Amino acid sequence: MHKAIILDIEGTIRPISFVHDVLFPYSTERLLDYLRRNPLSNDLMEEILIENKKDFSNGYFAEIKNPQNIREIPAYLYHLFQVDCKFGPLK
Numbered sequence: 001m002h003k004a005i006i007l008d009i010e011g012t013i014r015p016i017s018f019v020h021d022v023l024f025p026y027s028t029e030r031l032l033d034y035l036r037r038n039p040l041s042n043d044l045m046e047e048i049l050i051e052n053k054k055d056f057s058n059g060y061f062a063e064i065k066n067p068q069n070i071r072e073i074p075a076y077l078y079h080l081f082q083v084d085c086k087f088g089p090l091k
Helices: 016-037 042-057 072-082
Strands: none
Touching (some): 016 072, 042 072
């Protein structure tokens, strides 16, 4: 059972800055713990690795070499937060 539902609020019921100033920091602070408790599905992991290969080939981020390493995936996801990437699995 879900405890919460997050809706697209950016610019609708809150200022756009709310997402960057409140929601992004909230998410990044909790990301590693969340991933430890909720392993990514194979489909999500595959999408993340495909996106990472694109970023690596363009020189934007290091290649994820060991997706099972609990630090590599969050580091890449933090990067996507920072560059405000509109990446489906991140949303």
